[in-house]
Amino acid sequence: MRSASKIRGLTTQQKRELWDRWKRGQSLSEIGRALGKHAGSISGMLAIHGGIAPARRSRSARVLSSTEREEISRGLSAGLTFSRIAEVISRSISTVCREVHRNGGRNAYRASKADQRAWLQSKRPKKCLLAMNEALRLIVSSKLGLDWSPEQVAGWLKRKFPDNTSMHVSHETIYRSLFIQARGVLKKELVKRLRSRRGMRRSRQKSTEEKEIRTSISEAVSIRSRPKSVEDRAVPGHWEGDLISGSNNSHIATLVERQSRFTMLVHVDGKDSISVVSALCREVGQLPEGLKKSLTWDRGGELGNHKAFTVSTDMQVYFCDPQSPWQRGSNENTNRLLRQYFPKKTDLSGYSQGQLYAVAMQLNERPRKTLGYMTPAEKLESIFALTG
Incomplete structure (x- = not known):
């Protein structure tokens, strides 16, 4: 049994x-x-534990060890004084006295029971930083409610309060306060505001297989032909793009400016090349000339009519290698962020261009770690200020 x-x-x-x-x-x-x-x-x-492995408990060097308690027990059995036992284990007399008296006295003291009791009593949960600082907790909660990530919140706080360390908190502390609900610091509903919407931490070693997509695009210019000036993000006006998909064969085109990470969302009527290219021309055509230099796209056939896009916007189109989404990493990261607003299996056809403008504005006003926790809108504004 x-x-x-x-x-x-x-x-x-x-x-x-x-x-x-x-x-x-x-x-x-x-x-x-x-x-x-x-x-x-x-x-x-x-x-x-929110998927976060609890720290393994260990004994402090300042407390009595099980070996020392065995020596105390043997000393008591031999009739030694507290003073002599203290000398044997190199502890103060008061330490030995307290240890014996709290565990039944000379006649009832047992080393194993005393050690077990001390181990159980030493497990005292400590309040985390957000539980002790109400002002900080309220700010963190409000920013999470705006769909900011814990890392964005932590970076923004350091920038907002550079000389007030009491208003600083690590993103790991925020994650732990969200995932470990036993802490009771942040509302559980805020977990749904996270980009991943997961209720617990997952291993970074977990991997997913990318689906192989083979398309044939006439006279496609490879990303390998893209100038080095595009690669180092030194010049504004170079964009990355792709489609995000929803239910009922619905799609939204996403464009991300490489230097500022500024995002544009484009309503498309279908995934066919004519619909996508005409929608991109409509929105990109409203950009200032200084922001229209090139577009790097995935291997999707929806941009098969890329020549018409280049003629209309004067922007060269480059295509990534097959199964290489990291070659347009800024766009990939942004598309993952957008899943907070457009979860998978959502019908995207119901969003008007005006609604997409509103979502893009909210995303462009979120601080980014890669920009030193500036927002894409601030970064783009600073670029225009420098270029006049």
């Missing part, structure tokens, strides 16, 4: 194995099979 302790939960060794496997990116099912538990049980255990 299985022991009650094993039925209720996991042993200390099994818990360590659980967290080690979770850090390696194993799935709930894989971990469950290895530990003989249902995947749902593993999920519940991880959720308690």
